[in-house]
Amino acid sequence: MNRPYTIATLGSHSALQILKGAHDEGFRTLAVATRDTERLYRSFAFVDEVIAVDSYSEFPKLIGELERRKVIIVPHGSFVAYLSLEEHKQMTIPYFGNKAVLDWEASRELQREWLTRADITMPRQFKTGAEIDRPVIVKLYGAGGGKGYMFIRDAHDFEQRSKELKKAYTIQEYIIGVPLYIHYFYSPLEDRLEIMSMDRRYETNVDSLGRIPAAAQEGMDVSPSYVVVGNQPVSLRESMLAEALRMGENVVRVSKEIAGPKGLFGAFCIETIITPDIKFYCMEISARIVAGTNLFIDGSPYSYLNYSEPMSTGRRIAREIKNALLTNNLRLVLDDGSVL
Numbered sequence: 001m002n003r004p005y006t007i008a009t010l011g012s013h014s015a016l017q018i019l020k021g022a023h024d025e026g027f028r029t030l031a032v033a034t035r036d037t038e039r040l041y042r043s044f045a046f047v048d049e050v051i052a053v054d055s056y057s058e059f060p061k062l063i064g065e066l067e068r069r070k071v072i073i074v075p076h077g078s079f080v081a082y083l084s085l086e087e088h089k090q091m092t093i094p095y096f097g098n099k100a101v102l103d104w105e106a107s108r109e110l111q112r113e114w115l116t117r118a119d120i121t122m123p124r125q126f127k128t129g130a131e132i133d134r135p136v137i138v139k140l141y142g143a144g145g146g147k148g149y150m151f152i153r154d155a156h157d158f159e160q161r162s163k164e165l166k167k168a169y170t171i172q173e174y175i176i177g178v179p180l181y182i183h184y185f186y187s188p189l190e191d192r193l194e195i196m197s198m199d200r201r202y203e204t205n206v207d208s209l210g211r212i213p214a215a216a217q218e219g220m221d222v223s224p225s226y227v228v229v230g231n232q233p234v235s236l237r238e239s240m241l242a243e244a245l246r247m248g249e250n251v252v253r254v255s256k257e258i259a260g261p262k263g264l265f266g267a268f269c270i271e272t273i274i275t276p277d278i279k280f281y282c283m284e285i286s287a288r289i290v291a292g293t294n295l296f297i298d299g300s301p302y303s304y305l306n307y308s309e310p311m312s313t314g315r316r317i318a319r320e321i322k323n324a325l326l327t328n329n330l331r332l333v334l335d336d337g338s339v340l
């Protein structure tokens, strides 16, 4: 059945997954691509329309045209990268998600308040180099993909290397454990949280250092870097799943206290590191679909348990929009500011 709405997104990040999911749920699909990527998006039969722009920073110029059509925007990481918080808020194209959550996500301080209220443990934060009393990771603001992050052993090491830091940064306790990114979907229609899938990122060179014995590393001028090169699927020990669900449920519950009654809904991801005592430390939360879900376009072991059919996060988003349409509840899944 063809639905009277077009689902649109920027042609990058997880656009293929989002548009394939929208197509499978009966929507028309639109990719806003650049001159470099338009051929790619046109090459897929499930993409009904491509609008090409010179650069994504031109997206705001299309807003008027898209507002006049029955378009629903599904945001992903590139929206945050290419549109400012203000541009996001000013955009009145119906938007899947709650924009009030963006402020809480964008500020590291507000994120910390949100997660702490949700009873989620975060690595300790250090305000100055002098306070450092254990290994830390120094994170540049807006780095993207872990670029430029530094592992620092102690306060002395920080003093020596801090001149390399040209941008604003935060200093966080370094947690030694396994990084696990948990992908969730919260349905406001059903008031239900689902674990969709999980991944770990494959990072260069930190994930390779273990291949060189520590003794051989001594004297080598090598320090870990955290640049993402890909993602690997993970299935979590079943005994740890209950904690994963608890964290997701708490995040949603607190979001309804801090970001209006709708709170955080749709896709989100909690980025964790699990230590040998089976404690989850949360590094960050992403309040929308993350690129690690691209591993599961055909579904994951967890989405199979719920759906017995291929259910990517992108398709789950389209399914929620479809269910909202069928039950006359579209306002529950689109941002408050939008009018259809």
Ligand code: ATP
Pocket (backbone or CB within 6 Å): 123, 137, 139, 142, 143, 144, 145, 146, 147, 149, 172, 173, 174, 175, 176, 179, 201, 203, 226, 271, 273, 283, 284
């Ligand atoms: P942003 O989303 O702000 O662009 P990012 O997602 O690229 O950041 P993070 O997820 O914060 O970056 O971190 C990148 C990598 O750095 C992680 O996958 C992990 O390997 C490592 N890392 C981050 N924080 C810590 C920590 N507190 N302890 C140990 N390793 C960490």
